[in-house]
Each structure stands twice: as structure tokens, then as C-alpha cells.
Amino acid sequence: MRNRDLMSRALVLAILTIALAVSPGCTGNSGASAEAAEGWTPARTPDGQPDLQGMWTNYTATPFEVFDESDTPGLYSGDPDGSARGTGPGFLTDTTDRTLTKGRSLVVDPPSGRVPIMAWAEERRNFKLTHIQDDWENHTPWERCITRGVPGGLFPAGYGSGYQILQGPGYVSIVYEMIHEARVIPLDGRPHIGKGIRTWNGDSRGRWEGDTLVVDITNYNDKGSIATNVATQRVRAIPQSEELHVVERFTRVDENTINYEATIEDPKVFTTPWKVAIPLHREPDYQIFEYACHEGNLGLPNTLSAGRARDKAAASGTR
Amino acid sequence: MQSWLKGATIALASAAIALAGARLMQDPAAGQTSGADVLRTADGRPNLNGIWQAVGTAHWNLQDHQARTGPVLELGATFAIPAGLSVVEGNDIPYQAWAAAKQRENYDNWLARDPEVKCYLPGLPRATYMPYPFQILQTGSSDILMAYEYASASRVIKMGKTEPPPVDTWMGQSVGRWEGDTLVVDVTGFNDQTWFDRAGNFHSEALHVVERFTPAGPDRIDYRATIEDPKVFTRPWTIRMPLYRRHDENVQLLEFKCVEFVEEMMYGHLRKKTGNEKSFGTARLRWP
Numbered sequence: 001m002r003n004r005d006l007m008s009r010a011l012v013l014a015i016l017t018i019a020l021a022v023s024p025g026c027t028g029n030s031g032a033s034a035e036a037a038e039g040w041t042p043a044r045t046p047d048g049q050p051d052l053q054g055m056w057t058n059y060t061a062t063p064f065e066v067f068d069e070s071d072t073p074g075l076y077s078g079d080p081d082g083s084a085r086g087t088g089p090g091f092l093t094d095t096t097d098r099t100l101t102k103g104r105s106l107v108v109d110p111p112s113g114r115v116p117i118m119a120w121a122e123e124r125r126n127f128k129l130t131h132i133q134d135d136w137e138n139h140t141p142w143e144r145c146i147t148r149g150v151p152g153g154l155f156p157a158g159y160g161s162g163y164q165i166l167q168g169p170g171y172v173s174i175v176y177e178m179i180h181e182a183r184v185i186p187l188d189g190r191p192h193i194g195k196g197i198r199t200w201n202g203d204s205r206g207r208w209e210g211d212t213l214v215v216d217i218t219n220y221n222d223k224g225s226i227a228t229n230v231a232t233q234r235v236r237a238i239p240q241s242e243e244l245h246v247v248e249r250f251t252r253v254d255e256n257t258i259n260y261e262a263t264i265e266d267p268k269v270f271t272t273p274w275k276v277a278i279p280l281h282r283e284p285d286y287q288i289f290e291y292a293c294h295e296g297n298l299g300l301p302n303t304l305s306a307g308r309a310r311d312k313a314a315a316s317g318t319r
Numbered sequence: 320m321q322s323w324l325k326g327a328t329i330a331l332a333s334a335a336i337a338l339a340g341a342r343l344m345q346d347p348a349a350g351q352t353s354g355a356d357v358l359r360t361a362d363g364r365p366n367l368n369g370i371w372q373a374v375g376t377a378h379w380n381l382q383d384h385q386a387r388t389g390p391v392l393e394l395g396a397t398f399a400i401p402a403g404l405s406v407v408e409g410n411d412i413p414y415q416a417w418a419a420a421k422q423r424e425n426y427d428n429w430l431a432r433d434p435e436v437k438c439y440l441p442g443l444p445r446a447t448y449m450p451y452p453f454q455i456l457q458t459g460s461s462d463i464l465m466a467y468e469y470a471s472a473s474r475v476i477k478m479g480k481t482e483p484p485p486v487d488t489w490m491g492q493s494v495g496r497w498e499g500d501t502l503v504v505d506v507t508g509f510n511d512q513t514w515f516d517r518a519g520n521f522h523s524e525a526l527h528v529v530e531r532f533t534p535a536g537p538d539r540i541d542y543r544a545t546i547e548d549p550k551v552f553t554r555p556w557t558i559r560m561p562l563y564r565r566h567d568e569n570v571q572l573l574e575f576k577c578v579e580f581v582e583e584m585m586y587g588h589l590r591k592k593t594g595n596e597k598s599f600g601t602a603r604l605r606w607p
Contacts, residue, residue, distance in 0.1 A: 045459035046361050053458060134591035136582050146578045147471075164475060166464050168368055168456040173464050175475060180440075182466040182473035184454055190569050199574040223579075288475075290488035294578045295439045295512070304589035311591065 042211055042252045047169045049187075050211040052252055055288070056163045056280040058260070060156055061100035064232045064276075066113030075129060076237075077230040101279060106155070109263075109275035115235050116271040125237045133307025136300055140237050141200060142228035143300060145293035148178050149224050150201045150217055151246055151262035151276065156231040162288040163280065172206055172213060177288045185215055192218050198242060200224050213250040220244040226264060241268035256282040357500060357534045360457060365500045365534045367455045367463075370565040370572065373448035373542070376403030380518035381558055382410055390430060392603040406448075406558045412520060413553045425519025428607050433517055437585065438577035440472050440489035442513025443506050443528050444544035444558065452565055454572050463495060463502070468572045476504055484508025487524055502532040515546075523550040538564040 042050040105113035128138040142148045148157065153176050162177035174183045185206040193203050198221035206215045222242050227235040244266040251259045258280040265273040358366040376384070383405045389398035414422060425432050435441065441449060451468040458464070461478035476495040484492035484507055492508040506528040514521050527547040535541050540562040547555040 047459070051459070136586055136590070144578060144582065146576050164462075166456055166458045166462055166475070168458050168464075171368075171456055173456050173466065175464065175473060179471070180473060181471055182464060184456065184464075184466050184572060186571060193569075193571070193573075197573065200576055201574060287485070289486065290440075290490055292440055292489050294437075295489060301586050301589055304586055304591075307591060308589055 040254050045167045047167075049167050049172070049208065050213070050252060051167065052165045052172065052213065052250060052258060053167055054165060055283055055286045056165065056258060057098075057161045057283045057286055058154060058156060058163070058278055058280050059098050059100055059161055060106070060278060061102040062104070062106050062278075064106050064155070064227075065115060065234055066105045066107070068114065071234055073233060075126065076233050106276050106278050107274060108261075108277045110272065115238075115274050117235070117238055118269055118271060121238050121269045122234075124239050128237050133303055133310065136304065139300060139303075140225050140228035141223070142179070145179060145297045145300075147181060147200045147224070148176070148228050149226065150183070150204070151248055151264070152225065152227045152229075152232070153178060153181060153201075154248075154260055154262070154278065154280075155227055155229060155276065156278070157229050158231055160289075160291055162283075162286050164288060175288070178291055179293045180291050192216075195219070198222075202244070202246065211251060213248075215248040215250075217246040217248070218244075226266070226269075239269060241266055243268050250280075258282075356536050358537050364457075364497060365502070366457065367502065367532060367534065367540065368457050370452050370454045370570050371540060371562045372450075372452040372565055373560055373562055375406065375448070375560055376401050377406045377448045377558070377560055378445070378450050378516055379403060381405065381407050381516050381520055382412065382518070384518070388605060390604055390606050392605050393600075394602075406560045408557045408559060411556075413556055415551060415553055418521075418551045422519045422521060425514070425521060427519075429517060429519060430604075430607055432519070434513055435517065436581070438470055438581045439512065441467070441469060442489055442509060443474075443491055443493075444530060444546070445513060445515055446472055446474075446490070447530075447542060447544070447562070448560060451575060452570070452572060466572060468575050470575065470577055489513055491526075491528070498531075500534060504530040504532070506530065521551070522546070522548045525550045532562075535561070538566070 042052070045051050045053070107113045107115055110116065131138045132143075136144055142152075147153065148155075154163070157178055160178045164175040166173045166175065170186060170188050172185045172187065174185070175181070176183070181201070183201070183204060185204045187206045187208070189207070190205065192205060197203070197219055199219055200221060200223070202217035203219035204215050204217050206213055208214070220240055220242060222240060224240050225237050226240050226244070227238065229236060244264070246265070247263045249259075249261040249263075251261075253259050259277065260280050261275060261277045263273055263275045264270065360366045379400055380403065384400070384403050386402040387400040389395075389400060391398065412422075430436055435449075446453065446465075446467050446469065449467070449469050453465055453467040456464040456466070463476040463478065464473065465476065466473040472490065474490050474493050476493040478495045478497075481492070481494050487508055487510040489510060489512060491506040493504050493506045495502055495504045497503070507526075509522070509524055509526045509528075511522065511524040511526075525548050529545045529547075531541075531543040531545075533541045533543075541559065542562050543557055543559040545555050545557045546552070
């Protein structure tokens with residue numbers, strides 16, 4: 001009985017929602033929802049938010065950037081023969097049973113599809129990626145099992161790409177499978193936390209612009225990386241500064257798709273702001289598994305101990 | 320009967336009834352319906368949305384414990400361990416003999432063995448009463464999120480029936496249901512790696528936890544967890560404590576990504592020497 005009761009409530013709500021959406025003078029559908037499929041409007045949660053809830057994945061075959069002849073994919077990926085060259089994460093098996101979207105690049109602005117990285121930041125990345133055996137601080141925060149970051153956590157990873165969105169009164173939460181993040185984003189218009197508090201994932205403040213969830217993120221520390229995964233190619237391990245400012249936009253354009261966009265601005269690292277766009281696909285049967293990363297992190301100590309073994313061999317002249 | 324005696328009898332009887340009534344109101348198991356001042360969602364369920372925190376010292380030791388010096392001499396009073404009353408009903412944890420011995424060994428080797436020292440996921444019920452806030456997000460659908468500040472841990476509680484947990488995990492699999500105004504969460508599928516506190520209380524992978532969240536007014540949840548593990552204990556046992564709503568202005572979960580704080584401890588011996596190593600002073604361990 002309870003289920004039936006809930007269903008009838010849901011039905012009433014759905015009818016109300018449709019009625020509101022088509023009534024003239026309704027101002028709730030301006031802005032980015034123009035991108036939504038014609039005649040389609042997301043349902044509403046009990047507290048009136050456009051409903052983004054459910055299980056989503058972001059598998060794709062679209063490369064992060066447009067490839068350039070100057071790129072050195074082997075360096076970015078730690079893959080000496082460079083087989084990851086110019087591809088997305090398709091080399092990982094978790095994508096094989098999915099129909100993948102394939103476009104030119106996930107970087108949609110600037111139109112070149114290339115991230116405007118300052119030279120010093122590329123040099124810093126090169127140093128870090130060629131010295132991962134020396135120090136854990138040369139690894140990306142993902143390999144250290146700290147975080148894949150924001151927005152980096154929504155860039156393709158190739159596996160473990162489940163995201164559950166939950167909404168309650170005044171909040172949207174995104175549960176990331178990878179490194180078990182649960183971002184809880186307040187929608188009540190409160191100010192950002194004080195500048196003295198710097199964080200790996202930044203401080204998120206959300207608001208609805210029509211049917212688009214817009215999240216403003218500040219208060220980053222300067223220890224993270226904008227992108228951590230091999231699938232992000234040249235941008236992997238690029239540092240971020242405390243001036244990093246990210247604006248994310250989530251627009252549900254049909255039952256099965258959320259268009260996700262992130263505009264990234266960091267005047268110390270990038271010459272201009274740039275933008276990534278990637279669709280999230282509804283996958284109701286996807287099951288998020290616990291990603292206890294740090295608890296099982298053998299890769300990091302093994303990499304370091306290999307480095308120390310190498311040092312020892314070099315010192316004793318056996319190599 | 321003399322009138323003074325009659326009066327005294329009536330007074331005593333009234334007091335007894337009043338006490339019984341008060342007890343009934345306090346005991347979440349006795350009445351499934353909470354007081355009238357419980358916040359409710361649109362569909363009439365208790366509204367547990369908010370940021371909550373346990374205030375006691377159960378994270379140090381579930382059982383009675385006296386104040387104790389901290390492990391590092393130089394930290395003096397600042398990191399000494401406060402006293403606390405038991406949150407275990409009856410105070411005794413019914414360990415099997417071998418397990419009681421192992422718990423004492425864990426207690427004596429706290430820093431070497433406690434998974435919290437390494438910033439590992441806390442498991443349950445420990446996540447609930449660690450000295451960090453956690454947020455409950457009740458959704459319009461059925462799932463309920465509990466996000467913990469400690470180590471970015473979280474769990475999504477599935478309401479209603481679900482498949483058995485496919486693998487053992489640190490946080491287990493949480494399945495919820497409402498019994499009146501009480502949110503009952505059945506948690507299974509644990510590994511044997513987590514502890515219950517900093518006193519070495521532990522379990523096996525056969526752990527089964529049943530938690531009960533009963534609102535007692537708008538700002539308090541009475542929390543109980545019944546712990547069952549036939550490989551370690553002789554019978555199920557229960558802890559109980561209040562959880563309080565955080566009312567601080569603009570309160571929010573902040574970031575406590577403690578992996579960064581344990582890397583030197585865990586991997587420091589593997590770092591390439593540069594000659595610029597940080598000195599760590601001469602702190603002395605009193606124990607363990």
C-alpha cells in the first residue's frame with residue numbers, strides 16, 4: 001500500500017511538473033536548459049529541484065585534448081612505447097561492453113581543443129612524472145589515494161567511473177566511486193568559507209539557473225593537480241594554484257543524459273580559462289563498489305622502494 | 320490507613336509512574352513514536368537531515384575509562400585522554416576467551432595496530448562516534464546518504480531489500496528500513512580490518528551491525544548499535560549514545576583527507592634522501 005501511495009504521489013507530482021513547465025510565464029526554464037531535448041523537462045524532487053538523482057557513468061572514447069605532434073604521450077602516461085597516444089581511456093577493459101561516444105576532444109574551449117598550459121607548469125609536470133620513484137609528492141593525488149579532485153574526479157578514469165547523485169532539501173550530493181568521495185553541495189546561497197581554509201577539492205556552492213545546477217568552487221590548495229588520470233594525457237599532473245576557480249554546470253537534457261561542463265580558471269597555470277564538456281550516462285543497474293584506495297595502496301610504496309633499490313645498485317656499481 | 324501514610328503512598332506511586340513514563344520516553348526501543356517536536360519530511364517520516372556529532376569519548380574507549388596520559392611525553396596535557404562512561408549496555412563486551420586476550424594485546428599496541436592511525440576507513444559503527452561531524456542527507460527517492468568528515472568516508476543506505484553484499488568491504492553494505500520513527504540500518508559485508516575504538520576493541524569478517532537512529536526532538540538522535548559476531552563474541556551486545564545536531568553558523572563538513580598526514584609515517588623510509596630532510600625533533604613515547 002505504501003508503495004502505491006508513493007507512486008500516486010509521484011504521478012501527481014509529475015503531472016504538476018509538466019503543467020508548470022508548459023504554463024506561460026514560467027521562468028524556471030530559461031538559460032542552459034535551452035540545450036535540453038525539445039519538450040523534455042526533468043522531474044522535480046519533493047523540494048522542487050530539477051531531479052538529477054540516480055546512478056551515472058562517464059565512459060567515453062573521446063580524447064581529452066586534440067592531439068598535437070609535439071605531444072609526448074609516453075611521458076604523460078608512464079607508458080614508454082606510447083600506445084596510449086591520442087586515445088581516450090578505451091584501452092581499459094571496463095569500457096568494452098558500452099557504446100562509447102567519440103568526439104573530437106573533451107576540451108571544447110578554446111576551439112583548438114588544447115588546454116592553454118603555461119610553460120613552467122609543463123616543466124613542473126615533466127619533473128614530477130620523471131621522478132615518481134623519489135618522493136610520493138611527485139605522484140598525482142590520485143596515486144597517493146588522496147583524491148581525483150574537482151573537477152578532475154569527473155574526468156574519465158577508464159574504470160570505477162560510477163557517480164551517484166542524491167538530492168535532499170537544500171543540498172545536492174555527488175558520491176564518486178573513485179576514492180570514495182561524497183561531495184555535499186549546499187544550495188542556500190551561503191558564502192564560501194574563509195580564505196584561510198585551503199582544500200584539495202575546493203569549497204563548492206551550488207545554485208539552480210533554470211534547470212541547470214551551477215557549482216562555484218574556490219578555496220583550493222596548491223598541492224593538487226587539475227587532472228590525475230592517464231586519460232587526461234598532457235594535462236595529467238599539471239599543478240594547480242590557490243587561485244584556481246572552477247564553475248561546473250550539470251544539465252539533464254533527457255532521461256538518460258546529464259551534460260556536464262567545467263570551466264577552469266587559474267591565472268598562475270593557464271593563459272586563459274578553458275572548458276571541458278562530457279556527458280554523464282544514466283546507468284541504473286551500475287553498482288558502485290567500495291574503492292578503498294589508500295588501504296590497499298601498494299603501488300606507491302613499491303614505486304618508491306624500486307627507486308631506492310635502483311639507487312643502491314647504482315651506488316654499488318652493479319648497474 | 321492513616322491519612323499521612325495514604326498521602327505518602329499516593330505520592331510514591333505517582334513518582335513511580337512518572338519515572339516509568341520518563342524512562343519510556345527516553346528508551347527508543349520502548350516506544351516507536353517519538354515526541355511531537357520531531358522534524359518531519361513531507362511524507363511524514365522523521366527528518367534526520369543535518370550535521371550531527373557524538374560528543375562523548377566513546378572513540379577512545381567504548382567502556383568505562385579513566386583519564387590517562389597521552390602517548391607522547393612532550394604533548395603534555397593537550398593530547399591526554401579524557402575519562403568517559405561506558406556506552407556499552409552493562410559495560411561488559413562479551414569476548415570469547417581468545418578474543419579478550421587479543422583485545423588486550425591490541426590495547427597495548429595501539430599505535431602500531433589501530434587502523435585509524437593510518438587513516439584507514441573507519442567501518443561501522445565507529446564512523447558514527449569519531450570526533451568529527453557527519454551529515455545525513457535524506458533524499459526524495461529512497462537512498463539515505465551519510466557522509467563523514469573523517470577520511471572522506473561515506474555510505475549510501477539502500478532502503479528496502481537489496482542483494483547480499485558482493486564483496487567484503489571496510490564500510491560494509493548498509494540496508495535501511497523504518498520501524499515507526501526509528502531508522503534501522505542493517506550492515507553486513509565487512510572485512511576484519513576495522514576496530515570499534517582506540518582501545519583495541521575489534522571484530523571478524525562475520526560482523527553484523529544493526530543500528531537504530533531514533534529522533535528525540537529536533538536536535539538529538541538516540542543512536543544504538545547492536546553488534547553480533549559469533550567468531551569473536553559469545554552473544555550480541557549493544558552500545559548507545561546520543562548524537563547532537565551541530566548548530567554552528569554555516570556549519571558544513573570540512574575536508575579531513577588524512578592520507579597526506581600519514582605518508583611520512585608510512586613511506587618516509589622509502590623517500591630519496593636529498594640532504595634537506597625535515598628534522599622530527601626528539602619526542603618521546605611513553606607508551607605503548
